[in-house]
Amino acid sequence: MKPNTRPRTPNFSSGPCAKRPGWTIEALSDALVGRSHRSKEGKAKLAEVIDLSRSILGLPATHRLGIVPASDTGAVEMALWSLLGARPVTMLAWESFGKDWVTDVVKQLRLQDATVLQAPYGELPDLSGVDFSHDVVFTWNGTTSGARVPDGGWIPDDREGLTICDATSAAFAMDLPWDKLDVVTWSWQKVLGGEGQHGMLVLGPRAVARLESHKPAWPMPKLFRMTKDGKLNEGIFKGETINTPSMIAVEDAIDGLNWARSIGGLDALIARSEANLAAVSAWVARSPWAGFLAKDPATRSCTSICLEFVDPEVTRLAPEARAELAKKVASILEKEGVAKDIGSYRDAPPGLRIWGGATIDTADVEALLPWLDWAYAAAKAEIAKAA
CATH class of the missing domain: 3.40.640.10 (Type I PLP-dependent aspartate aminotransferase-like (Major domain))
Structure with a gap:
C-alpha cells in the first residue's frame, strides 16, 4: 500500500543539502x-x-x-x-x-x-x-x-x-x-x-x-x-x-x-544527525531488501547514509541491472515528491543515499522510510513486467 504520510521536506540530497527547518x-x-x-x-x-x-x-x-x-x-x-x-x-x-x-x-x-x-x-x-x-x-x-x-x-x-x-x-x-x-x-x-x-x-x-x-x-x-x-x-x-x-x-x-x-550548538547538531541515523538503522534492521554499505556500526556515517541491496533476488543480478533498479527506485520517489536526489553516487555501488545531516528533521526521515519499501516493490514490479 502506498504510504499516507509524506516528509514535510523531500530534499535528501548529499550536497547541496537541505536548508535549515523554517528557512525562507x-x-x-x-x-x-x-x-x-x-x-x-x-x-x-x-x-x-x-x-x-x-x-x-x-x-x-x-x-x-x-x-x-x-x-x-x-x-x-x-x-x-x-x-x-x-x-x-x-x-x-x-x-x-x-x-x-x-x-x-x-x-x-x-x-x-x-x-x-x-x-x-x-x-x-x-x-x-x-x-x-x-x-x-x-x-x-x-x-x-x-x-x-x-x-x-x-x-x-x-x-x-x-x-x-x-x-x-x-x-x-x-x-x-x-x-x-x-x-x-x-x-x-x-x-x-x-x-x-x-x-x-x-x-x-x-x-x-x-x-x-x-x-x-x-x-x-x-x-x-x-x-x-x-x-x-x-x-x-x-x-x-x-x-x-x-x-x-x-x-x-x-x-x-x-x-x-539557537538550537544548542554542536551537541544539538550532532544529536540531530545521530537521531536520523538511528531511525534508518531501526528500519534497516527489519528490512528484507536494504542494508548499510558500511557493515561496521562503528563506522557508519550519520550524514551520508548509504544503503545497498541485500535482497537475494537482486544481489544475483549483474551490476548494470542493480544500477537500473536503484535508478528506478530513486525516480519513483522523486516523481511522488517524497525524496529528491536520493540515488547513490555515480561511482558507488548501486543503492540509495539518504542525507541525515543536522538540517534534516528526524520526522521526515521516519516518514520517508515506508516510501522506500513501497518504491522498491514498485520498481521491482516495473522491471519484471518490462522483462
Whole structure:
C-alpha cells in the first residue's frame, strides 16, 4: 500500500543539502549586495562567519580558520599544493573524493614518495598500519560511501607528519578531535545547508610552521598562496578572502550558523544527525531488501547514509541491472515528491543515499522510510513486467 504520510521536506540530497527547518528567502534580506567584500561592512560579515564557526565547533585559539575559494575541493587542494613535499605522504582512500585526492598527489603533484592505502566502498583501510612519520591525507567521513573513521584514537599525539583531513560531510555533525588534526576543510553546503562555492580551512600550529618553512617545488596559483615573504598571510584568517566571495552566500552561511547556535550548538547538531541515523538503522534492521554499505556500526556515517541491496533476488543480478533498479527506485520517489536526489553516487555501488545531516528533521526521515519499501516493490514490479 502506498504510504499516507509524506516528509514535510523531500530534499535528501548529499550536497547541496537541505536548508535549515523554517528557512525562507527572507533569511537573505540583510545580505550586503552591491557592496565590496573589502568594505568595513563586508569584512565584518566574513569575520562573523569565521567567529561563529569557531565558537560552535569549539576550535582552539591555536588554530586559524579562514574562508577560501572553490568549496571544500578548493580548500583541500589549497592544503595539498601548499603543504606537501616536505615529507613522504600516505593517502587514505575509501570513497570517491578520497580517490580524487590520491589523483592530485600521484598524478598532478607527482610525488614519488606517496603511499596509497585504499579500501572498498563501505570499508576503511587498516588505520593501525598508518605511518605517521609521513604526512597523512584522509576524509573523516566518506560522503559517497557512508563510512567514517570512528574517532581520532588512531592518530598519535607525537606524530612527525601533518594530518590533513577533508571533513566536509563531518564538520558540525561529528565530534572532531582538533588536537589530532593539523589541517581540516569543509564547505558551507553540507551539514548547515548553506550554498556552495566557498570552502573553510583550518590550520593548526604545525601546519602554519610547515607553511613558513617549506617552499613547494611546483608553481603556486594565486588562489593557493597562503604566505607572503615566507610568513603566513594572516588576513585570510580574518575575513580578507583571496578572491571575491558571494555576499548572498555569506549571508546564508551566517543564517545557518545562527540557527545552529539557537538550537544548542554542536551537541544539538550532532544529536540531530545521530537521531536520523538511528531511525534508518531501526528500519534497516527489519528490512528484507536494504542494508548499510558500511557493515561496521562503528563506522557508519550519520550524514551520508548509504544503503545497498541485500535482497537475494537482486544481489544475483549483474551490476548494470542493480544500477537500473536503484535508478528506478530513486525516480519513483522523486516523481511522488517524497525524496529528491536520493540515488547513490555515480561511482558507488548501486543503492540509495539518504542525507541525515543536522538540517534534516528526524520526522521526515521516519516518514520517508515506508516510501522506500513501497518504491522498491514498485520498481521491482516495473522491471519484471518490462522483462
